[in-house]
Amino acid sequence: MTPRxxxxxxxxxxxxxxxxxxxxxxxxxxxxxxxxxxxxVDSVDKAEAVVLKIDAAAREAEARPIVFSSLVKDDIRAVxxxxxxxxxxxxxxFLAPLESELGMQSSHTxxxxxxxxxxxxxxQRIEATNFALANDDGTTTRHYQEADVILVxxxxxxxxxxxxxxxxxxxxxxxxxxxAEDELESGQLPRSLMAYRNKLFGxxxxxxxxxxxxxxxxxxxQYSSAPQVRFEVSAAERIFKKYxxxxxxxxxxxxxxxxxxxxxxxxxxxxxx
Amino acid sequence: MTPRxxxxxxxxxxxxxxxxxxxxxxxxxxxxxxxxxxxxVDSVDKAEAVVLKIDAAAREAEARPIVFSSLVKDDIRAVxxxxxxxxxxxxxxFLAPLESELGMQSSHTxxxxxxxxxxxxxxQRIEATNFALANDDGTTTRHYQEADVILVxxxxxxxxxxxxxxxxxxxxxxxxxxxAEDELESGQLPRSLMAYRNKLFGxxxxxxxxxxxxxxxxxxxQYSSAPQVRFEVSAAERIFKKYxxxxxxxxxxxxxxxxxxxxxxxxxxxxxx
Numbered sequence: 001m002t003p004r005x006x007x008x009x010x011x012x013x014x015x016x017x018x019x020x021x022x023x024x025x026x027x028x029x030x031x032x033x034x035x036x037x038x039x040x041v042d043s044v045d046k047a048e049a050v051v052l053k054i055d056a057a058a059r060e061a062e063a064r065p066i067v068f069s070s071l072v073k074d075d076i077r078a079v080x081x082x083x084x085x086x087x088x089x090x091x092x093x094f095l096a097p098l099e100s101e102l103g104m105q106s107s108h109t110x111x112x113x114x115x116x117x118x119x120x121x122x123x124q125r126i127e128a129t130n131f132a133l134a135n136d137d138g139t140t141t142r143h144y145q146e147a148d149v150i151l152v153x154x155x156x157x158x159x160x161x162x163x164x165x166x167x168x169x170x171x172x173x174x175x176x177x178x179x180a181e182d183e184l185e186s187g188q189l190p191r192s193l194m195a196y197r198n199k200l201f202g203x204x205x206x207x208x209x210x211x212x213x214x215x216x217x218x219x220x221x222q223y224s225s226a227p228q229v230r231f232e233v234s235a236a237e238r239i240f241k242k243y244x245x246x247x248x249x250x251x252x253x254x255x256x257x258x259x260x261x262x263x264x265x266x267x268x269x270x271x272x273x
Numbered sequence: 274m275t276p277r278x279x280x281x282x283x284x285x286x287x288x289x290x291x292x293x294x295x296x297x298x299x300x301x302x303x304x305x306x307x308x309x310x311x312x313x314v315d316s317v318d319k320a321e322a323v324v325l326k327i328d329a330a331a332r333e334a335e336a337r338p339i340v341f342s343s344l345v346k347d348d349i350r351a352v353x354x355x356x357x358x359x360x361x362x363x364x365x366x367f368l369a370p371l372e373s374e375l376g377m378q379s380s381h382t383x384x385x386x387x388x389x390x391x392x393x394x395x396x397q398r399i400e401a402t403n404f405a406l407a408n409d410d411g412t413t414t415r416h417y418q419e420a421d422v423i424l425v426x427x428x429x430x431x432x433x434x435x436x437x438x439x440x441x442x443x444x445x446x447x448x449x450x451x452x453a454e455d456e457l458e459s460g461q462l463p464r465s466l467m468a469y470r471n472k473l474f475g476x477x478x479x480x481x482x483x484x485x486x487x488x489x490x491x492x493x494x495q496y497s498s499a500p501q502v503r504f505e506v507s508a509a510e511r512i513f514k515k516y517x518x519x520x521x522x523x524x525x526x527x528x529x530x531x532x533x534x535x536x537x538x539x540x541x542x543x544x545x546x
Binding site for chain 1: 277285286287288289292293295296297298300301302303304308312313337339343345359361363364366367368370371374375377379380381382395396398399402403406409431433434437438441442486489527528529530532533534537546
């Protein structure tokens with residue numbers, strides 16, 4: 001089956017169009033897609049250029065392209081509507097019912113969720129990202145009082161990317177602390193963590209998967225040996241249970257899912273919506 | 274005006290429902306919203322619990338809640354459809370036209386875009402994030418050969434969060450190099466960068482905004498003094514122009530927009546879709 005060409009057309013970054021488009025397309029097993037993102041289509045001229053591109057693709061392909069659009073302005077959207085593709089228009093489908101429900105007209109303006117209007121949430125995310133970087137990998141435990149959550153787990157269980165995602169997506173202050181050999185052997189948490197026990201959240205992972213991840217980093221040595229990895233994972237889980245630390249198994253989860261699970265289970269409030 | 278309650282209901286993390294929901298709601302100026310995200314609604318039982326929650330909110334509020342749903346399975350979705358809110362159902366609206374266009378049934382299954390199926394892109398993002406961390410702030414220039422893009426700019430111009438976002442969202446290998454006093458004064462790029470001139474992308478920022486950001490970090494001293502900040506910004510821009518390095522002004526941009534602009538203008542291919 002030849003791949004179907006899919007365009008994501010946006011007057012901003014295209015992230016919204018891509019997010020929903022991907023969710024929809026993954027529902028079609030066996031069909032392959034070629035993705036083309038066209039961001040910053042914020043004028044009639046640019047929309048006309050996109051239409052030419054889509055129409056050229058339509059002429060060359062066996063089937064017409066699918067076009068996901070998150071264009072906001074009516075005049076720009078009208079231009080795109082004339083292309084030779086199937087246009088799935090997010091705003092068109094949902095703005096009308098929302099307008100009637102809220103009893104008001106939508107503003108139909110660009111960039112409402114971004115830029116200066118959003119300075120405060122931008123700063124929150126940056127501050128949270130800086131916090132995650134400064135408090136990564138147990139570098140320091142001095143700022144744990146400011147943390148919203150402190151992730152604990154063995155090396156390569158997913159702590160760093162999860163902290164960064166929590167910071168960038170939700171503005172959450174997330175620190176992380178790697179469980180080291182002495183803690184795993186004694187089964188004791190250090191005093192610096194005990195003081196913030198209610199902020200702790202554990203990450204665990206299947207030993208096989210962890211071994212595979214570690215091998216990519218350091219193919220030889222104890223670090224990725226089967227007995228060592230099995231020991232670390234089970235010792236970490238014993239610590240989580242001993243101290244009643246909630247934890248999540250990251251083996252089959254994406255970063256987004258791990259982050260969302262933590263917010264949900266730990267009851268951590270996001271700082272950015 | 275009292276805030277309208279908005280639910281984001283998802284069988285996964287809720288990120289898709291939130292992304293599109295936010296885009297739509299920001300079109301309604303002056304109306305405030307109270308957000309409630311309910312992730313992981315992956316059974317009829319859980320859907321019934323959500324309906325109780327929505328109905329309770331509906332009884333207490335002046336106006337019925339708005340419910341953005343990205344639920345995939347028909348039986349779960351049918352339950353949600355009986356709530357006392359206005360349900361905006363992303364899948365309902367778009368799966369039918371896509372099914373008819375593609376001439377196939379959608380799988381109506383959960384989690385297609387995540388979990389094990391997505392191991393490869395998960396690994397790509399983690400590797401890219403590790404690359405960004407290892408090559409942050411000019412720590413080392415040894416790995417520039419592997420970089421897809423190398424961001425240059427003065428301290429606090431947005432390099433680190435942009436690199437992390439490029440890694441986590443697009444799997445792009447992004448390094449960053451801070452322009453330091455001697456480079457700004459001589460107007461010369463170091464040899465380590467000159468070898469990768471075609472990978473360089475500059476970030477600039479309005480001096481006032483940079484000063485404000487720096488002041489939050491270090492309120493006193495030269496670092497955030499007006500003449501110093503003005504000198505650094507204009508010296509950095511002179512370097513960009515001298516070496517024909519494309520650059521973007523981050524002052525009024527969100528991280529997402531900066532990242533998307535770089536991909537677009539620098540022609541960097543994403544490694545993850």
